[in-house]
Amino acid sequence: MTDYQTARVSLGVRLRELRADTGLSGRTLAQRLGWHPSKISKLENGKQTATVDDLRAWSEACGQPGAVDGLLAQRRSLETHYASWRRQLAGGTGARQAAFGDLERGARRIRVFEAACVPGLLQTAEYARYIIRHGIRLHSTPDDLDNAVRARMRRQSILNEPHPICHILIWEPVLRMRLCPADVMVEQVDRIAESIKRSRLDIGILPTDAELDVVPSHGFWIFDEDRVLVETVSAELCLTDRDAIAPYRQVFTKLSRVALRGVAAQRLVVRARHALTNDPEDG
Structure with missing residues (x-):
């Protein structure tokens, strides 16, 4: 139950x-x-x-x-569905990724803000491997790492479809967060840079020096206008009450206004890449 x-x-x-x-x-x-x-x-x-x-x-x-x-x-x-990760991942992370993919494919519009890691829709397979492994170890859940990575990669097929329309905001520190070896992170930021060039994807990078009038406390996913998913350390929250969803829509809108896109966003990604490789910025 x-x-x-x-x-x-x-x-x-x-x-x-x-x-x-x-x-x-x-x-x-x-x-x-x-x-x-x-x-x-x-x-x-x-x-x-x-x-x-x-x-x-x-x-x-x-x-x-x-x-x-x-x-x-x-x-x-x-209206607040609280599901612990240990319970959700009892059948393996791959099954959870498949279920999340079904949710994404059923949406018309998805808005994502991530403050700590690259969103799954933009992850490379190697980056995903490290992120998923962290979760398996933390929650002592079944180790189906290879299956989970494949399932996460399959989710990305929606990026080539007309729906859902995806709006993704990434806080700049995500580009520098060492959740994996440097070479894996370099490949990951290259993937983000390439994704920014895609005309269909709306990807914004939120600079650390941006002046904000809201606090980006944590990451969240908004599905259409009727569901918000929030991942905490121990559980996932699913918010479906209109009063609970409204603040997330407002926060996303305000963060989106100050996020950089296009060439300006790519510059931030390039800076992060140089920092990872210890190359001079004009190298």
Whole structure:
């Protein structure tokens, strides 16, 4: 059972308790609400997610309008899906990469901001190998490194498709972060430079000396207008509540305005490459 489903079942249990406390049968409650009896069963057993209006009506029909605040708080918890990496990667990192790829292919528009590592859609195979290996070791998950790298590389096929439209922002320190040997990082920054030239991809580099009016606290992925994924050290957060998504859209927009693109972005990449190879900047 996923964390989301567990929370939905918990909400169903609470709804059942309210009905039982009132002494109503499921059929009687359904009649009061003008619902089909099957809806009562689905809500109580966590097979369907209650809407805000459902919860308000349920509380009123059970004669406990004061219970609605607690029900709404439980429902809000459903909007933040918390899934630990240990649980997500129990079947291997390759399976997780394949699932992420399905999510990407189903989107019309993807906005990415990364503050610590190169986004998976732009990673070289060798860079991906080091990043994925770090995760496997940290969370002690099954070692399917080769399969995981291949799955991540397959995700990049969407870059040659008309959809989704991808907007990628990378904070400049990512270009210099030593998460792999220098030669692997040189190959990686070359890949970023080449990707910037692609007319279809919108890639911006956020300079460290840019004047910001928002704090780029962490990386995140925005899928269309209805989902945000945030990776923490121990878990992945999936935000689907509109109030939770809105700040991420605002932050992305503001960071995007000060990010460098085209030739200016390539200059930052070239500087990072020179630093990695210890070459003079005009060499």
